[in-house]
Amino acid sequence: MSVKNEVIHILEQCRGERISGQELAERLGVSRTAVWKAINSLKDEGYMIDGVSNKGYSLSTQSDVLSSEGIRPFLKEKYSNIPISVYKTIGSTNTEAKVLAMKNADHGTVILSEEQTSGRGRMGRNFYSPSESGIYMSIILKPQLNVSDSVLITTAAAVAVCLAVDSFTDLTPEIKWVNDIYINNKKVCGILTEAVTDMESGTVSSVVVGIGLNVKTELFPTELRETAGSVFDTGDDSFIRNRIAAEIINNVLSVCENLADRSFLSIYRERSMILGENVRYYRNGQWSEGYAQDIDEYGGLVVFHVDGSKEVLHSGEITLRKN
Numbered sequence: 001m002s003v004k005n006e007v008i009h010i011l012e013q014c015r016g017e018r019i020s021g022q023e024l025a026e027r028l029g030v031s032r033t034a035v036w037k038a039i040n041s042l043k044d045e046g047y048m049i050d051g052v053s054n055k056g057y058s059l060s061t062q063s064d065v066l067s068s069e070g071i072r073p074f075l076k077e078k079y080s081n082i083p084i085s086v087y088k089t090i091g092s093t094n095t096e097a098k099v100l101a102m103k104n105a106d107h108g109t110v111i112l113s114e115e116q117t118s119g120r121g122r123m124g125r126n127f128y129s130p131s132e133s134g135i136y137m138s139i140i141l142k143p144q145l146n147v148s149d150s151v152l153i154t155t156a157a158a159v160a161v162c163l164a165v166d167s168f169t170d171l172t173p174e175i176k177w178v179n180d181i182y183i184n185n186k187k188v189c190g191i192l193t194e195a196v197t198d199m200e201s202g203t204v205s206s207v208v209v210g211i212g213l214n215v216k217t218e219l220f221p222t223e224l225r226e227t228a229g230s231v232f233d234t235g236d237d238s239f240i241r242n243r244i245a246a247e248i249i250n251n252v253l254s255v256c257e258n259l260a261d262r263s264f265l266s267i268y269r270e271r272s273m274i275l276g277e278n279v280r281y282y283r284n285g286q287w288s289e290g291y292a293q294d295i296d297e298y299g300g301l302v303v304f305h306v307d308g309s310k311e312v313l314h315s316g317e318i319t320l321r322k323n
Contacts, residue, residue, distance in 0.1 A: 002038075003028060003030055003034050003035070003037075003038045004038040004041050004042060005069060006028050006038075007024060007028070007035060007038040007039065007042065008042055008047065008059075008067060008069045008070070009069040009072075010024065010027065010028075011047075011049065011057065011058075011059035012059060012067070012069050012070045012073060012242075013073055014059070015059050015060075015061055015063075016058065016059070016060070016061045017058060018052070018055050018056040018057065018058045019056045019057055019058070020055070020056035020057075021035050021036065021039075021056060021057065023056070024057070039051065039057055045065060045088075046065045046132070047059065047063050047065050048060035048062060048063035049063070061240075063240075064132070064240050064241055064242075065114075065132075066086050066112055066113075066114055066135070066241055066242060066245065067086055067242065068084035068085070068086055070240070070242030071084060071112075071242045071245050071246045071249070072084070072246075073246075074242065074243050074246035074247065074250075075246050075249060075250060076250050076254070079108060079249065079250060079253055082106070082108035082109065082110060082249075082253075083105070083106055083108070083109045083110070084109075084110045084112070085109075085110070085111050085112070086112045086113070086114075087111070087112070087113040087114070088113070088114050088115070089113060089114065089115040089116075089117060089131070090111075090113040090115070090116055090117070091116065091117050091118040092116055092118050092119060092120050092210075093111045093112065093113055093116065093136055093137060093138040093210060094120055094138045094192055094194060094208055094210035095118075095120070096111050096138070097109070097111050097138035097139075097140050097208040097210070098194060098196055098208050100140060101140050101196040101205070101206035101208055102196060105140050105206075106140070107140065107141060107142040108139065108140070108141070108249075108253055109139070109140040110137060110138070110139050110140075110249060111137065111138045112135065112136065112137045112138075112245060113129075113136050114131050114132055114136075115129055115130065115131035115132075115136070116129035116136050116212075117129075119136060119212060120192055120210070127190055127192075127212045128217075128220065128221060128224060128228070129212060130217060130219075133214070133215060133216050133217040133218070133230075134212065134213055134214050134215050134216075134217055134241075135211065135212075135213040135215055135241055135244060135245050135248070136211075136212050136213075137210070137211050137212075137213075137245060137248070137249075138208050138209065138210045138211070139208070139209045139211070139249065139252055139253070140206055140207075140208055141153065141206065141207045141208075141209060141252075141253075141256055142205070142206050142207075143207060143256055143259060145204065145259065151193075151298060151299050151300075151314055152259050152262070152298060152299045153193055153207050153209060153256060153259070154178055154179050154191060154193040154209075154299065155178065155264070155265065155268050155295070155299040156252070156255040156256055156259060156264050157179075157191050157193065157209045157211065157252055157255075157256075158175045158178075158179055158181060158191055158268060158271075159175075159251075159255060159264045159267045159268050159271070160248060160251035160252040160254075160255050161173070161181055161189055161191070161211060161213065161248055161251070162175065162181060162267070162271055163247075163251050163267075164244060164247040164248045164251050165181075165183075165231055165244075167247050168231075168243075168244060168247075169231065169232075171183050171184075171231070172271075173188070173189075173271065174271050174272070174273040175268060175271045175272055175273065176272075176273050176274060176318065177272065177274055177292070177295070177301050177313075177318055178299065178301070178315075178318075179191035179192070179193070181213075182273060183229060183231065184229065186227060186228060186229030187227055187228050187229065188213065188214045188228075188229050188230055188231050189211065189212060189213040189214065190211075190212045191209065191210065191211055191212075192209075192210040192212075193207060193208070193209050193210070194207070194208045194210070195207050195208075196208065209252060211248060211252075213231065213244070213248070214228065214229065214230040214231065215230060215231050215232060215241055215244060216230050216231070216232045217230045218230070262297055265295060265297065265299070268295055268299075269294070269295050272292075272295065273320075274292045274301075274318060274320060275292050275293070275294065275295070276292065276293075277291075277292055277320055278290070278291055278292075278320070279291070279292045279303065279318050279319065279320055280318070280319045280320075281301075281303065281313060281316050281317060281318050281319075282316055282317040282318075283313065283315070283316035283317075288305075289305070289306075290303035290304055290305045290306075290311065291303065291304045291305075292318075296312055298314070299314070300312040300313060300314045301313040301314075301318070
């Protein structure tokens, strides 16, 4: 670990407290000049570090730069050593995660970025990913599931994000099947799950879960202003993204360890914004209508038609039907 990374690791653990340059130098076994250079480099990267002569350095409680050093203190002990890579900018965290998955990356490997230039959503859409305002993250999972069960990971991830938001707010996020999170009727999060298959065996070797959460995004492109929102849209800077990211990671890894018991599906049903509603859905090149009755044990949407027939959807595009 570089001096810079070691310095921010210590400052993150003591956020809001002052630590002298001498103490940092002694703890790291380096010169005070090396510490000073590391501090200046961190400031250039956007960290809010206050330095006062004879009193030391302090990382502001308002500093909000994503980093592995800032995330690890809030991970559960059993997840504290998972590989975490954080980029300033990247094309797509899911694309990078899939490359790593094919190279046999460890279960729980996390890729985050302050910004995505080619963020990907479902149905080939782009996911708006501006710098310093959201959490754009992909987690590599090796759940050892059958292909039919792997679709549960998307529903589990949606529950994990909702529970994380619950931890920091009094809001009640809702889920639009299958993978979008809404607050106050505006989309704040999208989830893109992609399987990495073993070409020899034809089985799913890894699953990449991509999560894009608008934490405090204020300005959206014109085409998104009516439909997109953020978790925190009041200008409150007290919610640090590292803590939220850590909570999402904790929840995703924890829920996915217990996919077989399907207990998370009851939360998914409670948070659903479409159950009990008439919906339109797009599948196989055409739109159909039905009544969204339930989520089955595999995460599928159970839809009843006017003629009494039943259909279970495992993919597709859903909209609420306007009466």
